[in-house]
Amino acid sequence: MLIPKSITCIKSYTKEQFIKDFISGIIVAIIALPLSIALAIASGVSPEKGLYTAIIGGFIVSLLGGSKVQIGGPTAAFVVIVYGIIEKFGIEGLFIATIMAGIFLIIMGLLKFGSLIKYIPSSITTGFTNGIAVVLLSTEIKDFFGLHMKNVPSHFIEKLMAYFNNFHTINLQSLLISLLTIAIIILWPKLNKRIPGAFIAIITVTLVAAFFKLNVTTIGSQFGNLSSSLPRPNFPNINFAMINELMLPALTIAILGSVESLLSAVVSDRIISGNHRSNMELIAQGFANVFSAVFGGIPVTGAIARTAANIKNGGRTPVAGIVHAITLLIIMLLFIPYVKLIPMASLAAVLVVIAYNMGDWKAFKLVFKSPKSDFLLFIVTFLLTVFLDLVVAIGIGVVLSSFLFMRKMGELTEIKYLLDDDKNKDVSEFIENVKLSDHISIYEISGAFFFGAANKFITVIREMGIPPKVLIIKMSKVPFMDSTAYHSFEMLNDICKRHNTKLIILKIQIQPFAMLKKYGFVDMIGEKNFCSSVDEAIEISNNVLNNQDYNINNIQIYNNTAAES
Structure with missing residues (x-):
């Protein structure tokens, strides 16, 4: 007001x-x-x-x-x-x-x-x-x-030296x-x-x-009449x-x-x-x-x-x-x-x-009792x-x-593989309801997904190697993402396209979804692949695994060939 x-x-x-x-x-x-x-x-x-x-x-x-x-x-x-x-x-x-x-x-x-x-x-x-x-x-x-000095230097060290020299x-x-x-x-x-x-x-x-x-x-003696x-x-x-x-x-x-x-x-x-x-x-x-x-x-x-x-x-x-x-x-x-x-x-x-x-x-x-960042500042x-x-x-x-703040926020953002987490409710539902669940990977991003954390996501993508038939990215804990994070999504989508992998985005929040839509990423992978519930993701995953010929041996051969090259 x-x-x-x-x-x-x-x-x-x-x-x-x-x-x-x-x-x-x-x-x-x-x-x-x-x-x-x-x-x-x-x-x-x-x-x-x-x-x-x-x-x-x-x-x-x-x-x-x-x-x-x-x-x-x-x-x-x-x-x-x-x-x-x-x-x-x-x-x-x-x-x-x-x-x-x-x-x-x-x-x-x-x-x-x-x-x-x-x-x-x-x-x-x-x-x-x-x-x-x-x-x-x-x-x-x-x-x-009351020192008798004409000019006092402005810099701190020079000032102290001048006082020392004139202290008599x-x-x-x-x-x-x-x-x-x-x-x-x-x-x-x-x-x-x-x-x-x-x-x-x-x-x-x-x-x-x-x-x-x-x-x-x-x-008066220093400034005259006022x-x-x-x-x-x-x-x-x-x-x-x-x-x-x-x-x-x-x-x-x-x-x-x-x-x-x-x-x-x-x-x-x-x-x-x-x-x-x-x-x-x-x-x-x-x-x-x-x-x-x-x-x-x-x-x-x-x-x-x-x-x-x-x-x-x-x-x-x-x-x-x-x-x-x-x-x-x-x-x-x-x-x-x-x-x-x-x-x-x-x-x-x-x-x-x-x-x-x-x-x-x-x-x-x-x-000295404060965090190192506060001490440094x-x-x-x-x-x-x-x-x-x-x-x-x-x-x-x-x-x-x-x-320091960006570094801290980047450290707080986590990208983890969820199928190892038996306590996660969403993971349990997938294991119980999806056929060939070995060929599905679920990753979860937690925290602000911005340029300070995008490199961490890119590292996980590269370490993943050949992606599975279905790759699910859970984003329910991502309140915000920026353009750098979007570019890492583009990289992921290119990898999925090359290997005929279905990319599913699960439980995305409002701001990240609006940003991906603005950049055209929603149309790129299809809005139907943005799932608001685990049931939707299970249905899409089952369709992918049931309707396509998925030759495990061929993939194994492909993996070996890629490793040798």
Whole structure:
């Protein structure tokens, strides 16, 4: 259903719920303020661009989204890829990639891809989430310790080497601010759980730094004056060469954004016993990313932590998210001059806490107890995210998981000779009711019959040698077959024709039958040879064996001649 939840919720909206949504929206805005600024800086853009993202993106996600409680904005998951795009293509390239990602998300929603996201294995999502957490931690070392470095390399190993070479430039006052920030974030919830600790921490350390005139880098000293107004719409200069280069990064933003936003929606549904509309959520995320980029923002997605805070504080409709966006706009218009006083070390400390909380560190312990395929997916995705690139990590992770899945499905598909199975009811009926049953073979295919299992079927055909007078293929346990499997059937039919063997297909299901009919195989062997019951197959087998001269000695001679040749 492509109807925003804001339209659905407004029908039964009450004054009491508005008060809850209003309070929750303000609290979430206070949480989002330092996070939006810190994530923008970590991504390599100026602080106000994080606010643009939270205001514009957050407003559109709540207005058009398919979740009642989703809060949209910049998230830590995008830091790595945004930083990489800016480093290679500049800020203009980021805006183009974000618009392209938005268009991809809209198309994904219209094509109803929302439900397909659940098929990405958790080992991949956990792997790249932990990888992002490690990379995010590494990006904040410079500001956390106040190191005097002009440029920080983007690659993980080079970055660590640069920190090691410059660690003698540590600023103890910046380190003090960082540690004080973390201590307040950890301890504050014991005093008050409604007002976010990160907000209190940043206000406190900013006052401490200003009062004691500490020698620390601030937002103002690094970025200069910040704009206190929303920018005018600006459409980047798009050319086909850049579109081609940005296709993969844009697709990665779209996939990452869809996964994170839908995971957030699923988590929130469990808490409030709700039911989000995944395809409408993707469309909303798409429009949010397009408009965020047009107004100078960075990629947008559903923020799990802010969504959970919204639920915790009573938000139950999209009004809370809209209030959150409007509150951030008011704060930006009135208080942006004071933002430049915030020490960079305090923002780095906030991001260190975020990175620690977003990582599923228990996964490293549990992964050794997982199946080998899950272990491989987790490790490969994690290492590629950290040491190479998030785009490469997701791409290789998905491809690898597909191959592993196909291999597993191929292994589960069985082709077996049934006449050795005395316990099989169908086999017992044949033995009791068919004359010359020695000259009948019954094979059963079990499981999905696709290209991953077709080679197994071909091997059985070849090992069969000269086929008997009647060959029965039982397919009651085959829910699906593909074109590769069909070609193996063609090969079998050619062998049966050469040796005057009657081919019977027993108890075939709907999809395989429809496919064989489409390819003309049903007409090729005759629809009467597709039997829905054992009785039909017995009748055809008896007719074949009774009405045709079947010289066992001649067949034996033929076999010997074939073997000698």
